[in-house]
Amino acid sequence: MSRAYNFSAGPAMVPEAVLQQAQEELLDWQGSGMSVMEMSHRGKEYMSIATQAEADLRELMAIPENYKVLFLQGGASSQFAMVPLNLLGDKKTADYFNTGQWSKKAIAEAKRYCDVNLVASSEAENFCTIPDTANWNLNADAAYVHYTPNETIGGLEFQEIPEVGDVPLVADFSSTILSRPLDVSRYGIIYAGTQKNIGPAGMAVVIVREDLLGNAGDSTPAMFNYATHAKADSMYNTPPTYTWYFAGLVFKWLKQQGGLEAMAKINQGKAQALYNAIDTSDFYANPVDPRYRSWMNIPFTLADDGLNDTFLSEAKAANLVTLKGHRSVGGMRASIYNAMPEAGVQALIAFMKDFEQRKA
Amino acid sequence: MSRAYNFSAGPAMVPEAVLQQAQEELLDWQGSGMSVMEMSHRGKEYMSIATQAEADLRELMAIPENYKVLFLQGGASSQFAMVPLNLLGDKKTADYFNTGQWSKKAIAEAKRYCDVNLVASSEAENFCTIPDTANWNLNADAAYVHYTPNETIGGLEFQEIPEVGDVPLVADFSSTILSRPLDVSRYGIIYAGTQKNIGPAGMAVVIVREDLLGNAGDSTPAMFNYATHAKADSMYNTPPTYTWYFAGLVFKWLKQQGGLEAMAKINQGKAQALYNAIDTSDFYANPVDPRYRSWMNIPFTLADDGLNDTFLSEAKAANLVTLKGHRSVGGMRASIYNAMPEAGVQALIAFMKDFEQRKA
Numbered sequence: 001m002s003r004a005y006n007f008s009a010g011p012a013m014v015p016e017a018v019l020q021q022a023q024e025e026l027l028d029w030q031g032s033g034m035s036v037m038e039m040s041h042r043g044k045e046y047m048s049i050a051t052q053a054e055a056d057l058r059e060l061m062a063i064p065e066n067y068k069v070l071f072l073q074g075g076a077s078s079q080f081a082m083v084p085l086n087l088l089g090d091k092k093t094a095d096y097f098n099t100g101q102w103s104k105k106a107i108a109e110a111k112r113y114c115d116v117n118l119v120a121s122s123e124a125e126n127f128c129t130i131p132d133t134a135n136w137n138l139n140a141d142a143a144y145v146h147y148t149p150n151e152t153i154g155g156l157e158f159q160e161i162p163e164v165g166d167v168p169l170v171a172d173f174s175s176t177i178l179s180r181p182l183d184v185s186r187y188g189i190i191y192a193g194t195q196k197n198i199g200p201a202g203m204a205v206v207i208v209r210e211d212l213l214g215n216a217g218d219s220t221p222a223m224f225n226y227a228t229h230a231k232a233d234s235m236y237n238t239p240p241t242y243t244w245y246f247a248g249l250v251f252k253w254l255k256q257q258g259g260l261e262a263m264a265k266i267n268q269g270k271a272q273a274l275y276n277a278i279d280t281s282d283f284y285a286n287p288v289d290p291r292y293r294s295w296m297n298i299p300f301t302l303a304d305d306g307l308n309d310t311f312l313s314e315a316k317a318a319n320l321v322t323l324k325g326h327r328s329v330g331g332m333r334a335s336i337y338n339a340m341p342e343a344g345v346q347a348l349i350a351f352m353k354d355f356e357q358r359k360a
Numbered sequence: 361m362s363r364a365y366n367f368s369a370g371p372a373m374v375p376e377a378v379l380q381q382a383q384e385e386l387l388d389w390q391g392s393g394m395s396v397m398e399m400s401h402r403g404k405e406y407m408s409i410a411t412q413a414e415a416d417l418r419e420l421m422a423i424p425e426n427y428k429v430l431f432l433q434g435g436a437s438s439q440f441a442m443v444p445l446n447l448l449g450d451k452k453t454a455d456y457f458n459t460g461q462w463s464k465k466a467i468a469e470a471k472r473y474c475d476v477n478l479v480a481s482s483e484a485e486n487f488c489t490i491p492d493t494a495n496w497n498l499n500a501d502a503a504y505v506h507y508t509p510n511e512t513i514g515g516l517e518f519q520e521i522p523e524v525g526d527v528p529l530v531a532d533f534s535s536t537i538l539s540r541p542l543d544v545s546r547y548g549i550i551y552a553g554t555q556k557n558i559g560p561a562g563m564a565v566v567i568v569r570e571d572l573l574g575n576a577g578d579s580t581p582a583m584f585n586y587a588t589h590a591k592a593d594s595m596y597n598t599p600p601t602y603t604w605y606f607a608g609l610v611f612k613w614l615k616q617q618g619g620l621e622a623m624a625k626i627n628q629g630k631a632q633a634l635y636n637a638i639d640t641s642d643f644y645a646n647p648v649d650p651r652y653r654s655w656m657n658i659p660f661t662l663a664d665d666g667l668n669d670t671f672l673s674e675a676k677a678a679n680l681v682t683l684k685g686h687r688s689v690g691g692m693r694a695s696i697y698n699a700m701p702e703a704g705v706q707a708l709i710a711f712m713k714d715f716e717q718r719k720a
Contacts, residue, residue: 004393008400011601019387019395026383027376033364033679035379037560037606040368040682073433073562074583077597081581112579195598200397202433202562202600219472221441221584223434237437238555240562240600241371246397319393322400 005344008322010196013339018249037242053248070206071234075193080109089215091143100127100151127154129289144168150176153326157294180264197337199246270345271295277349283356301331365704368682370556373699378609397602413608430566431594435553436534440469449575451503460487460511487514489649504528510536513686517654540624557697559606630705631655637709643716661691
């Protein structure tokens with residue numbers, strides 16, 4: 001089989017050029033006689049890889065100097081606990097938006113450590129919209145405000161940064177980091193698992209404003225304390241060195257594509273094309289409020305659920321894989337992160353039209 | 361440069377045959393059209409990789425059925441907190457051996473959660489020996505007994521499993537897991553970071569007796585609760601899929617070498633040869649009590665510290681890399697895990713003899 005167009009929600013596609021470079025240097029990185037994964041993380045070869053990756057990420061996202069960039073293990077799921085453990089300090093409550101399955105997981109974990117004040121919830125609307133700002137219930141005494149800019153499962157996305165006043169804003173950007181420019185200075189903490197829009201699974205990028213460091217209690221595990229990692233430049237313990245290297249290759253690739261302005265145009269175009277194909281059909285449907293549709297994760301249903309298995313098997317035969325929707329939503333889901341080429345989206349649209357003509 | 365003999369303490373060498381296989385299938389795993397790192401962890405392709413890796417590890421180590429095998433993020437450093445958080449239950453104290461730098465780190469973290477009773481310490485002897493069993497101070501009321509079978513920095517190793525009665529025995533096997541057969545049934549928990557004797561950094565293997573699960577308190581982060589991961593077969597969140605795959609390739613390679621009995625003979629032979637070279641020389645020295653010398657990490661000093669830099673640069677020119685000792689010990693350190701070929705140890709010995717003849 002040739003390389004497939006893989007619509008997995010994560011782990012997900014990695015740019016082919018990045019895979020090829022990694023393949024070439026897998027046994028010997030730049031004449032070092034070592035694979036990157038064999039290098040001591042404290043040696044000069046690996047340190048050059050790690051620091052370059054951070055520098056490229058800072059450049060891509062225009063991260064201000066008063067933010068630390070951490071490369072940690074444990075994914076976004078560990079952040080769900082690390083955020084309250086590090087930010088609560090003497091406060092007893094935090095604000096959370098509830099806009100989907102990942103919001104709910106973050107909230108469940110926060111409840112171990114504090115009272116959770118729901119700013120707004122779209123659970124009654126099956127997470128297909130975002131409540132109007134007029135109905136938001138922000139608490140000025142909250143330690144922080146947490147939201148999920150993009151819900152990977154529901155395909156729901158905030159198109160603007162929530163206005164929350166002086167309370168630090170914390171966001172789980174796992175599925176949309178690096179998909180477009182972002183004003184980092186609006187945030188206290190941005191975190192993202194790497195396995196959706198960056199590279200392999202097994203790492204989280206955490207961008208944290210320096211004044212928020214140092215407030216974790218004594219019972220916080222050293223590995224769950226941002227200050228531990230900030231002080232050690234993410235090398236308090238052995239970091240996931242190979243994943244970090246891979247992320248660095250992706251950052252370089254993004255710079256070669258023209259950076260995040262260029263990616264934003266491409267990503268918006270891919271999403272627009274797929275939503276158009278869905279909306280101009282009576283056979284396919286997407287349930288999300290058009291004002292808040294995700295650029296990255298596009299769920300859609302077929303008019304006849306009984307055709308789902310046929311759709312999936314024929315799509316696979318056409319080299320379009322991992323399109324099955326999440327079990328909580330059903331139908332299909334196309335995740336089209338940075339690494340999904342425009343040609344992949346066009347191939348999916350062409351297949352969908354052909355399938356509709358034959359089966360509708 | 362050709363492939364180097366890399367004596368790094370971790371991350372460390374990976375078997376060349378494993379790297380070659382990974383290189384071949386990096387862009388397309390067995391006709392799937394995907395790199396392993398691009399696969400959904402819940403898809404049937406990846407599930408087959410994950411379950412096979414566990415099955416091979418169980419076979420290699422003869423892990424009894426009443427033990428769960430977990431593949432987690434965060435390395436051994438996260439285990440330092442997870443062990444007390446999961447095992448203390450209603451108890452207030454735990455037993456620890458203090459035999460080196462990694463013991464000390466485990467103890468420091470445990471003190472966040474309980475009183476630490478020192479069973480024995482060789483700190484006064486500069487961690488060059490293990491105290492006699494006659495002087496051990498075991499507490500029958502301890503929640504568990506923790507020790508570090510092999511100290512990577514000091515090169516000190518327990519050659520027998522400590523006899524601790526009915527209290528669960530917990531061990532950090534990061535540097536010696538899979539180096540020889542082990543009676544798993546003697547342990548409550550065995551854990552190991554993967555970056556020394558298994559594969560890439562970014563994962564820990566945790567082998568836990570099932571009756572020890574389920575005792576974590578409500579304030580334990582879900583990601584730090586063994587029960588979370590045991591219930592979800594290590595897929596509560598997205599696991600470090602590519603590292604897990606790599607570990608699986610190493611497990612297959614170990615089976616091809618003849619399993620752990622065969623590896624034990626090879627490893628003992630490699631260590632013996634290097635210790636012989638050191639002991640029969642007046643120029644090199646190893647400070648560790650010969651009864652407790654490590655098979656995996658062999659520190660040695662030169663008679664003249666002023667020659668250290670020359671030794672390292674000439675060794676590098678001879679394709680022998682990452683030999684610098686840990687800053688807390690000085691001199692040199694040769695880490696010779698499973699993936700270090702016998703030829704690599706012979707090359708190091710030949711270089712050492714030549715260097716001595718020229719410089720002594």
